[in-house]
Amino acid sequence: MTSQPNSSAPAPATADTGTGGxxxxxxxxxxxxxxxxxxxTFIKALALFK
Known part of the structure; x- marks a missing residue:
């Protein structure tokens, strides 16, 4: 006998993305x-090659 998924389970909630700001x-x-x-880091690395 195979187990069937529970079709009455609630869908996962989606997070509110908020405002673009x-x-x-x-x-x-x-x-x-x-x-x-x-x-x-780039500036200090350039000093290594002088």
């Missing part, structure tokens, strides 16, 4: 320090 703010909070760190 909060997404942009989140990317800025992460992206700006990341960009600064990458640029500083």
């Amino acid at each position: 909060s997404v942009v703010l989140a990317w800025l909070v992460v992206g700006l320090p990341l960009a600064w760190g990458v640029s500083q």
Whole structure:
């Protein structure tokens, strides 16, 4: 006998994505320090090749 999936189970809830402004703010909070760190690493790496 095979087990049948429970068809009365509730569908998984989808998360509210919020507003576009909060997404942009989140990317800025992460992206700006990341960009600064990458640029500083690149500048310091250039000094190794002088």
